[in-house]
Amino acid sequence: MAFTDLDLSFHYRTGGSSGDIINDFYVPVLSEAKIYKRAVGYFTSNSLAIAAKGLSSFIKNGGKMQLIASPHLNKEDIEAINQGYKARDEVLNERLIKELEFDAEDKIIQERLNYLAWLVYNNQLDIKIAVLKDQTSLGIYHEKLGILEDVVGNKIAFSGSSNETEGGLVNNYEAIDVFFSWDNSDEKRVTSKEQAFSNLWTNSNSQLEIIDFPDAVKDKLLKYRKNTYSNRDPEVKNNEIKDQGMGYQINYPRIPDYIKLREYQIEAIKSWFKNSAQGLLEMATGTGKTITAISAVSKLYENTGKLAVVIACPYTHLVNQWVEDLKKFNMAPIIAYGGKNWEETLNDQITSFNYDIINHFCVITTNDTFSSEKMQNQLRNLKSDTVFVADEAHHLGAKYLNSKLIDAIPYRLALSATPNRWYDDEGTDKLLKYFGGKTVYQFGLDQAIGRFLTEYFYYPHIVYLDEDESEEYYEITRKLVKTLGSDDLGKSSEIKEKLLIKRARILSSARKKIDKLNELMGQSTESKYNIVYCGDSDVDGEKQLDKVIKMLGNRLGMKVHSFTAREDHSERKELLERFSEGDLQALVAIKCLDEGVDVPATQNAYILASSTNPREFIQRRGRVLRKHKGKQYSYIHDFIILPRNIDEISELEPALFNMERNLLKRELKRLTEFANLAMNGPEAIETLADVTRAYNLLDV
CATH class of the missing domain: 3.40.50.300 (P-loop containing nucleotide triphosphate hydrolases)
Known part of the structure; x- marks a missing residue:
């Protein structure tokens, strides 16, 4: 997905009417970004925590980040340098290390520094320090801006500030203005801000000296790395719903606010519902059929209030790709294939679902595991309110796999750019018959080329x-x-x-x-x-x-x-x-x-x-x-x-x-x-x- 597919505003502020700045801006944009350039002003644990908002998906996607910050030198520091008591680099090291200290009870800063430490550990983050060339004053480099770039070269620039004082953040307040490279009125601003950052990064600013991040400070930051990192930003509360007598269901299918479905995707979903939530979507590569399918599932959950989701893919790499998208839709899929320990978890979820203890769960598997006896025995215990989604569904037309399709599942959605099986009309017919008897929507290469494909x-x-x-x-x-x-x-x-x-x-x-x-x-x-x-x-x-x-x-x-x-x-x-x-x-x-x-x-x-x-x-x-x-x-x-x-x-x-x-x-x-x-x-x-x-x- 590109930035242009997101529903973004030109301005955000904490607690403002424009929306939730983390959920509506940082999380969706960083989920699609491949490059993130950020200048944060002070080098403090608080400022770094702001720069690390919503970074979990960015880490997973292998994005590359460049970060510029300035040390917060006090009078004693300046005097020690000017009087020659300590070398400048020694003072900077001490100050930067000290600024990484924070209240151990502050879970937000703790997890955000964990994000940055993971980026450093994965060689995804470079940090540089901006120092005023004139060492006679307490002034610091205080500019705050960010530039992001997606896989197709779209760019977003934003600028603004958090409410900082000498002591740090006040109420974690933040306000930013946002500019888009694909908007003619914003394009020059984006270019200008990117050039400003580039001048800093390459040490081409006449008033500032840019130095490499000291190894000792890097080692200090790496100490904050935990064994894992949270998929949810620590400042974001769980999205909870409460059903009558059902308890809390934290994970359930929900289309995130930042995903804006295209007209043809909406039409595809409508066509599927018109066919009693059964059918095949014949959509070309690059047209977003996975997002369309998960959106259809989310809307089905809205209608039924209870839904088990079973997804089958032909290959493990497709399973892994689906998992990342499912998480964006507030789902926590059970990954079931090969020797992974999934049987007990799936059994517990099916039992809880059947007894109305929970109203949703999702399992995603490979075709091989789906057709296995242990998976079949469990899935046949599902009583109702289940949707089966098949990616690259033409594989399921094979005689052996076709015999494993479960008739008791009422809702069925097949995805394939090429559903017809070569020299196997019988397999094609059986496949279509199971998935509602027809292709309910078609979006071919001829429609996609020039719009979503080159x-x-x-x-x-x-x-x-x-x-x-x-x-x-x-x-x-x-x-x-x-x-x-x-x-x-x-x-x-x-x-x-x-x-x-x-x-x-x-x-x-x-x-x-x-x-x-x-x-x-x-x-x-x-x-x-x-x-x-x-x-x-x-x-x-x-x-x-x-x-x-x-x-x-x-x-x-x-x-x-x-x-x-x-x-x-x-x-x-x-x-x-x-x-x-x-x-x-x-x-x-x-x-x-x-x-x-x-x-x-x-x-x-x-x-x-x-x-x-x-x-x-x-x-x-x-x-x-x-x-x-x-x-x-x-x-x-x-x-x-x-x-x-x-x-x-x-x-x-x-x-x-x-x-x-x-x-x-x-x-x-x-x-x-x-x-x-x-x-x-x-x-x-x-x-x-x-x-x-x-x-x-x-x-x-």
Whole structure:
């Protein structure tokens, strides 16, 4: 989510009519910020506590913070420096360390310093100290401002002050004015304030000297780090509701005030309710289908007053992404997958729910765990008032998973950008039937491109088989033709399947794909944000992926890395961060980037493993088109493999011609799909004009 999706005001103050400054400004903005620059005036435990408001989500999201503050020197300090009793750095160290002391009973400052200590510990926070160059007075640097930036480059600047005296804060009062880079009337102010901060940070201010944060003070701050940190700002009270005779329910589905649903999201939710709170939302990547789903669940809770929420995702990384969003909606999900200790907790929640001790709980799991006997036995104890949400719901169309869907659950919501299962009409029909019989709302890529996704250029590249590959392909194709006339249908079907797999591997592992990639990337060795999709086939006894990595890394000298099942979760997270920062120029993947992994920095995609499965290639395109700071367009290079040169096609016997024609016809469906929405669509289609004429495919 970007800053532009938040409902923000131009002014906030503690206790003011403009709203709760922490809940309505700090928490939502810092939840989406990747960069936070803050100047707070005094370096005191109280001032630092103000700078640390609402930072818990910022820590989790890996945001980077820069903080400038000034030491509060008294007369004795100034005299000690001027008279030479103590060196300036010694005085500063002593004063800064002393200012970190506070009343141990003050839980707010305690937790806020814990936030800052965690940021320091994670290398997410840099602190610099502003000192007046004129050491003859008690004056201090007293400016208070903040600049925040989200993942797509939107910026927010705010300025104002807390009510400080020499002794610290008075009633923790704060008032700020807010400016937005996307507002024409505010843009210059944002730029001006960012430049002012930059001048300070780079020591370019004529009246101030900026020094690095002393190690001794850093060590003191780190001592305030606890084993964990609170997900809720310590100044925010629990949102409690009290039901008649039900006791308190602290966590329940609630749309936060700072989330402003778009018109199409509201329409999607309305359509779901019109279908008795059942149905499938077919929404493109990047259109906020997760937020739409949780908002629908929250509105359902408003209507029913009691609701159990069960969510299933195909992969653990999707579960983890959902958990972060669920917390924003005031929910505390039970995370249930693998060997995690969740069974007893879930059993307690279901029992309490069934006996009306609580009126809500949420469990989120993977498809594998959802279909397990221990999970099924527990979920079948739910009596009513339950909603089942399936992310990437097309997976549940598989025969085994489809049989595990629970008919007793009355409310059902499926999410998928590509719900139709490839070559499995029966699975698709069963899936739709369970989720209310239809897609209740559709928001496709054609609607999302240009609004929530980048526009793109599409370049299909024709690649031919080598001579020996072409001969092997020809022989296999001739054998396939012979199987069509076999009297033994069972044996013929088995032979045909093996031959088709063998022939597909020849196309997948074609040597000239790597040669073509070398030609293209050789012209862009300084480029960044490249993803190469490979197949899992061998090329001359070595995996295509490994050959590509060697070619890019050794021959072209680029910084590349694989992104496959070989890398564990922590490695993948690190690789994605390095890629987004431009440290890695390219990621080479097989299928790990197909579904649910957000890599918005991607600008160029090279598709060596060309899938004819619409779901796969549509999802890959969606991954590439995510918006990101400084990214205007995306570029997709698709490798179209042909078994023979065009001048040889007319010499083929009819059976071979028809078989190759059908193969190319499936390839052209992908090309047409990509080209239809591309900026250079007509030119892309024209690339294959000679081939389509030769195979008589002009009507495709």
